[in-house]
Amino acid sequence: MNKPLSSVVLGAGLMGRMLAHALAQIGHRVQVHEAQGEDGQGSAARVAAAMLAPLAESAITELPVVRMGHHGLTRWPELIAALPEPVFFQQNGTLVLWHRQDAAEAKRFEGLLLRTQDECPELPTTQRLDAQALKSLEPGMEQRFNQALYLPGEGQLDNRELLASLLKGMAKLGVEVRWNSPASPDDFQPGQSGQPDWVFDCRGLGARQNWTQLRGVRGEVLRLYAPDVDLQRPTRLIHPRYPIYIAPKENHVFVIGATEIETEDLSAVSVRSTLELLSAAYTVHSGFAEARILEASTQARPTLIDNLPAIRCLGERALQINGLYRHGFLISPALLDVVMEWVQHQSTNLATQFNLKFQHA
Structure with missing residues (x-):
């Protein structure tokens, strides 16, 4: 043999x-x-x-990443099925919100998504939602937003x-x-x-x-337990300075992040970042006011x-x-x-x- x-x-x-x-x-x-x-x-x-959002990420990245991400959405269920223990996987799409004062930034963001869809027609089409459609899609969302974008087919895992x-x-x-x-x-x-x-x-x-072009880009992430918040899918809040994301995991645990800092400093999360992340989350849903902070973490992502x-x-x-x-x-x-x-x-x-x-x- x-x-x-x-x-x-x-x-x-x-x-x-x-x-x-x-x-x-x-x-x-x-x-x-x-x-x-x-x-x-x-x-x-x-x-x-662990969001699987090729179209949403296309606003800040290149087409190779979008194409690889679209491939990954098909492959992840197959890869997870081969593992010995269950892994939370969800494919309920991505919700994109913005406050009225950030409408211009939202329009620019939507234009980037439309350009991506022209170049990658295999991606599901972005849907515009009014207040009623948003309520139907996310019943647990407070009526703070009159419009939104919905990106079907996108997902996340634990x-x-x-x-x-x-x-x-x-x-x-x-x-x-x-x-x-x-x-x-x-x-x-x-x-x-x-x-x-x-x-x-x-x-x-x-x-x-062995690869000298590598550098670290710092990210800061909060994990919250928020029993008063019920979101069904990853939600992104458009902001001109820090586009926040809120990823709901199982049992009312939420992962919240946004920051990208050109440093490999791995010291504790800064007060400024914590305030910005928590304040932005609260503007999405007031239930985050009574959330409990489970963890505040930093890490440097390997970047070329x-x-x-x-x-x-x-x-x-x-x-x-x-x-x-x-x-x-x-x-x-x-x-x-x-x-x-x-x-x-x-x-x-x-x-x-x-x-x-x-x-x-």
């Missing part, structure tokens, strides 16, 4: 866990090296709203449930995870005697020694110079996957499928389809 292929994955964040699980599914013997502990505190994926279920799925498939075990591609010679057949670098900012993801070949059997920025959950299924296509066929049509940078170091 042929000896099974062996793979080493560097990093046990979102991309590392997804790739380790997928490789084990096709029969690879997989070993994961993670520089930090099992709690995932060093992973940007742990501090995320990031921490997913990370935990991936880890358990990896264990069931025999993946070996070495916690507190930093490693780099330079430590391996894939294909050589006594070495793994493949090496995959998914370390995020931990890969900067153009804010787009990329895959680099370090050799015939060594790949680096990085630069997921704020779109990790949105685009990771597409990146996974590109990598798996390359591993199995040594070519990738998907990278061309997504206009994804697939380059040599």
